[in-house]
Amino acid sequence: MNRGIVLAILSIGTLMAAVDTTIVLLALPSMTISLHTDLYHTIWVLLVYLLVLSVLSTQSGRIGDIVGRSKVYNLGFVIFTLSSLMCGLSSDVYELIAFRFTQAIGGAFLTANSYAIIADYFPPNERGRAYGITSVGWNVGALVGIVLGGVLTTFLGWQYIFFINVPIGAVAVVLGVKNLKDVNTHKSSLDISGTVLLGTSLTLISVGSILIASNGVTMPEVAAILLGIAFLPAFIYNEMKVKNPVINVSLFKEKLLSFSLAASFLQGIGGLSITFLLIMYLQGVRGLSPLDSSLLLTPGYVVASVLAPFMGRFADKGKPGAVAGVGLLFIFASLMIYYFALTPTTPFPEILGITVITGIGSSMFWPSNAAAVMFNAPKQYYGSVSGVSRTLGSIGTALSYVLSITVATLAIPRYVAFEIFLGTNVLDGSVDSTFVNGLHFAFLVSAVIILAASIFSVMGGGTKKETRKNEITVKDRE
Template sequence: MTRLVTQSAPPQDDSTSEVTNPWPALWALVIGFFMILVDLTIVTVATPTIIEDLDASVNDVVWVTSAYMLAYAVPVLITGRLGDRFGSKNLYLAGLTVFTLASLWCGLTTTVEALIVARIVQGFGASMMTPQTMAIITRIFPPAQRGSAMAVWGATAGVAMVVGPILGGVLTDGLGWEWIFFVNIPVGIVAFAMAWRRVPALPTHAHSFDWLGVALSGAAMFLLCFGIQEGHQEDWAGWIVAMITAGAVLLAIFILWQRLNRAEPLVPLSLFKDRNFSVSTVAIACMGSIAAAFGFPLMLYAQAVRGYSPTEAALLMVPMAVMSIFLARPIGRLTDRLHPRLITGFGFAVSLFGFLLLLWRLQPDVAVWELGVAMGVVGVGNACIWAPTAATANRNLPMSLAGAGAGVYNATRQVGSVLGAAAIAVLMDSRLAHYLPGAAAHGDAGADKIADPHAAALFSNAMQDALWLPASMYAVGLVAVLFYEAPKHAGFGGAPVAAPAAGIKE
């Protein structure tokens, strides 16, 4: 049952009337959001160089990314609520400060262990920022413009996914791998100044925080992800199996607690009564796992098998990036008018086709244009996924659940990323151990080209096998988005665009 809140009610759930032109605030937020998402993938192309410079293993360097994503994913549920309580702008600026300082720390480290610790701090800063961006956009844009605004936000995630490796390659080749982190410092300063000036300070309201839910979800995620990633290294010892089992049990207890908590659960399960929100969380979890997973095998193949420099390897991503950027605007325009099943279903199907083409042709002597075509096809599909999924996820949610919805959506994407990175590490290690025993540890996975043609072919086979993981995620996402229902927002299917009410509560 819904009821209209009169104009005299406190403006804690809707702030559209306070911002006459919300677009400058959106662009200010996009800069910081783009930066933290680039850092999800920027390390992938520098992986061989970091392995060599820091005398690390493939699994160690994958943890450089996994640690960031884990620290990003675990707190993001509670940071969304903290933004509602203490101000989304305040949390965003605080997180941006932590992220920027941690980036400096990352660049100054000299051991892989120290780099992992610094990345944990960096990920925590990112977790403070991300839900604020989505919640602020939801609150400052009127319903008739919210789809277009969220399309920009979602497209930013898709573009960042492919720009990260390209930027990482250029910086690693030109200045050294440390600069993939140092570059965040000037960008962070500019993003802080713009957000300080252009993002409004929205009304806040009290929350009761579900600290038990935070503890349960954090422990479950750590046990599951650490157990999955280290399982192959430890030959699936009893304590690894126990860790994964304990994580699964804690996750079940967390879900049960969210159902029983009558105060204010960390994850209001009522969110999932909206079918489109539920479908969107599945779709974005798949995309998170793909974004985190596919870069590692591809970049290792390009540098170890083909002998590419980091920049040359990153250029394999250019067709994907070009198509994602070129199509972002027209797809954004369609988001408010077309059924989300049509757009995202087409996107997942095309991306899956492109990825299967890439898998088929990933051989030592394949022409580079063939890889480029496959990546371009994947880029076309991705452009039809990121923005429409983000726009559809929160379209029907009331303003009172803006922070919670943003937190759950972003946490879901990050959970997918963490599990994707953990699983790809297992697959790469196991397939390298199968084809080239000893290559998973050092040497053959480093920055130098594999001279032996037979070994190069086996290495390619190992990377092909690992890439079946992201391919399967595209297939899962395709099935999920077929369950989208027709939206009911203003403007869709000829529905009239009504003036926004002062606020809507459930």
């Protein structure tokens, strides 16, 4: 099997998922006008995608363990591509949200199994480079989504941000069916009760958090979050009793795996909030258009894309946890610079330089963290662990959005924060300083989270000195 082709197929899938995360953001104002709705409805075009990824990624990875990761991955391409077509053809916001829901199902199948397929095809000492190459797909996709979203929406219409997926997906489906074959499958049954419990818990927590960001703290939202948390002990108890659990909880006795997953989750919250906060600053305080804001953020994505494969090679030398931890320190440094130096009149070249620092950190973290996670996962749970990693990352993304909007509303009305986030409003100069001070607090909170993630990454260890090898199996409970 040509590993280069495998990497290309996985990178295309990652690129498509990344494009559709960022490309929608810049198109939301146009969608709102075209579909004759309001921002509070349109924002769910973005949020439903993140929500479904959060809920389904773990289960999608487990399905890949059972029926074959390549089969599930290729099915994900088909669902994603067809749903993209239907998104572009939607005539009202409810249709669009519904097809974004199905598109996210395909995205979950893709993202939850990509790490596991690499682990199937590549030995541990070559995975860092492979994860680095696929992370180029993520960074290029995010870059293409940000810039292309503005261009397509401006000159052709928001529908084309979805239509662009169709030819890419069609080619990917053909290549995937021809070249991806199942390497490791494990016959077992699907844990339906665990799937329902985990899905219910994540849905309640995610929806409650998002609604708090949208509407403020009210009893129904708080109750939803508390109820979601209450489901977690029942889920864990279920997983300890069933024969073939969605998540084998004994995996988390492996401290190195748990530390690496914790780092991924915390980076999702603290790292991704940088983008949300900067968009609000550039559009709300500096008055830039969504397209101009995206162009200013581009250098960081370019740096991350170029450096990621090389950083992955460093991770392959045996210390992926350390490489990921150092990368997070770069991100921490960029956040502290924003905290101390960002003002309503900070020169754009300085902001551009800080994005480069963030890009260097991202290029070090993503391939190294993926290598650390999958090295410490047993073969028969590659898909499940890959899904858990993606689930934690998706929840982190949703929480980063909640953090950004919530902190912004400490200084300005909630509806104004929404409009700034979407690029449809610019702050009056009299409140610029107050709003930027609020952003300072958000950057500081994010920096603390990233510092904790860095500590967990370093504790995640390496690949050479561990006596435990990834080929071991977890003893099944009879």
